[in-house]
Amino acid sequence: MSWLSDFIRRIIEAVVQWISRCIPQYEPAIWNNDTYVRRCNNCYNYACNIRTDTFAQPGFGSGNQYQQINCGDVGAGAVADGLAAIPDDGNCGCRDCCHKVALVIAPGPYVTDFHWYRLDRDGKWSHKPGQTAARNTDNSGNLITDPRTADRGPYTVFCGFYCVCKERRLTIGGSKPSWC
Amino acid sequence: MDVQETMISISLLIFSGQPDPEWTLDEQAAVPLAERVKKTLSGEQVRTEPVGGLGYRGFAVRTQRNVLDLPTEFTVYQDVLTVEPGPKATHWRDTGGVEDWLLGQARERGFGDLLDWGGARKRPIAET
Numbered sequence: 001m002s003w004l005s006d007f008i009r010r011i012i013e014a015v016v017q018w019i020s021r022c023i024p025q026y027e028p029a030i031w032n033n034d035t036y037v038r039r040c041n042n043c044y045n046y047a048c049n050i051r052t053d054t055f056a057q058p059g060f061g062s063g064n065q066y067q068q069i070n071c072g073d074v075g076a077g078a079v080a081d082g083l084a085a086i087p088d089d090g091n092c093g094c095r096d097c098c099h100k101v102a103l104v105i106a107p108g109p110y111v112t113d114f115h116w117y118r119l120d121r122d123g124k125w126s127h128k129p130g131q132t133a134a135r136n137t138d139n140s141g142n143l144i145t146d147p148r149t150a151d152r153g154p155y156t157v158f159c160g161f162y163c164v165c166k167e168r169r170l171t172i173g174g175s176k177p178s179w180c
Numbered sequence: 181m182d183v184q185e186t187m188i189s190i191s192l193l194i195f196s197g198q199p200d201p202e203w204t205l206d207e208q209a210a211v212p213l214a215e216r217v218k219k220t221l222s223g224e225q226v227r228t229e230p231v232g233g234l235g236y237r238g239f240a241v242r243t244q245r246n247v248l249d250l251p252t253e254f255t256v257y258q259d260v261l262t263v264e265p266g267p268k269a270t271h272w273r274d275t276g277g278v279e280d281w282l283l284g285q286a287r288e289r290g291f292g293d294l295l296d297w298g299g300a301r302k303r304p305i306a307e308t
Contacts, residue, residue, distance in 0.1 A: 033267050035253060039240065043196045055199055069198075106234075111297040114197035115234060129196040132237050139233030153234035154297055155196070177199045179191060179242065 022097035022166060024049045026120040028134040039131040040180035044172065046128035047101040047116035048083075048164045054174035058114070061173035069112035071105055071159035078103065082170035083162040088148075092163035102147040103159040115155045117147040118164075125150070131179075188213070188247060192286050193237040193255070194298045201291055207247055212281060214248035219276030220261050221251075226271045230258040236298030239282045240265075256282065 031046055032038050040053040050056070059065035059077020066073040079085060083101070084092075092098035100119040106112055117127045120136070125144035128134035136143055138150035148158050164170065187204045194200055205213065232238065238257025243250050251263045259274040286295055296302070 029267075035264070035266050038265070057197070074197075106297075110293050113195045116197070127196075129232075129234050129237065130193065130200060131191065131240060132193055132232065135231060137231070137233075139235070141231075151233070153299065155234050178202060179189065179240075 019094045020121055022094075023099045023121045024118065026122055026124065026126050026136055028126070028136075031128055031134040036180070038133060040176070041128070042130050042174075043114075043116040043128050044078075046126075046134055047118040048170065048172055049099070049118065050170065050172055052173050053180055054176045055180065056172045056174040058172075060175065061171035066114075069105060069114055070107070071103065071157065074105065074114045075103055075159055075162070078162060081172050082168050083164055084168070086161050086163055088161060090161065092165065096163075096165035096167040098163040098165035101162050101164055103162065104147065104152055104155040105157040105159055106154045107157045111154070113155070115152070117144065117150075188241060188243050188250065190282065190285070191240040191242075192291060192294070193240055193257070194235065194294060194300075196234060201286075201289075201294070203285075203289060210248055210250070213241075213278065214250055216276035216278045216281055217250055217254070217261070220272050220274050220278055221263070221276075223275040224273040226260060226273055229255075229260045229262045229265075229269070229271050232257055236295060236300035238279065239286075241282075 040055060041051050042055045044056045044058060045052055057065050058074050059080050062080040064077055064080035066077040092100050102117045104115050117125045120126050124136050125147050126134060126136040138144050139153040140151040144150045188210045189202060189204050192201045238255055240255045242253045254261055254263045255265050256274055256279045261272045261274045261278055263270045
């Protein structure tokens with residue numbers, strides 16, 4: 001019956017490959033090597049794996065840009081763009097060709113900002129701080145296995161996980177900054 | 181050459197989601213910058229640039245043309261100046277004090293709290 005176990009194994013491998021096709025590979029050169037792409041796409045572009053060259057802002061593409069930088073407003077903007085919030089231990093499922101991302105906030109009081117991470121096919125997390133290069137290491141130079149425990153510098157508040165699903169409506173965008 | 185083409189734009193690389201603060205210098209105001217860049221680019225070349233993390237990550241400087249013989253695009257961070265960031269980049273030890281000068285510029289423009297938040301070093305410029 002070895003042919004049966006072999007057959008089942010191949011079915012499982014095919015299913016895993018089918019699901020994995022939706023999860024981005026960690027290929028930083030795509031985002032880093034062209035200076036225009038690197039400086040005109042930010043953490044949100046990278047996490048969604050969507051290049052707009054407009055330094056995308058959560059909610060801008062759907063007409064619901066955040067008003068304040070906090071987990072609620074920025075998260076709501078992302079949901080309006082088509083992302084889906086999931087519980088901390090949740091996954092994105094396999095139906096709508098999704099990958100997992102995470103939102104964190106630098107909470108102020110004087111300076112606030114948001115940042116996004118994405119989970120790549122190799123099981124590690126990567127990110128792109130603003131105009132600078134995409135990387136898979138945190139502020140301590142360690143590979144990111146979980147954005148909740150990574151060294152995030154001043155982005156001390158972990159907001160939550162979201163799914164970016166290609167087979168749902170996604171409209172991310174931004175007002176092109178002067179350097180683009 | 182019109183005014184826009186002689187302007188030098190400087191981005192403070194500090195945010196991730198929001199656009200970074202940016203300001204421009206005209207050709208005259210950029211002379212001290214150009215002198216420092218020239219000194220740096222005549223000095224020690226290094227193999228790589230520091231990566232940085234979330235928070236302060238240096239400055240990006242861009243010109244439309246080679247105003248004052250400045251590279252059209254360079255970054256500087258942790259005392260390494262990188263010309264044409266990307267696969268053809270060259271990296272130089274910032275012996276000319278370009279980053280220090282830009283940090284002073286940023287503080288003069290009111291970005292001191294932002295720099296402190298982002299973990300930038302505090303170092304006054306030696307001369308203006």
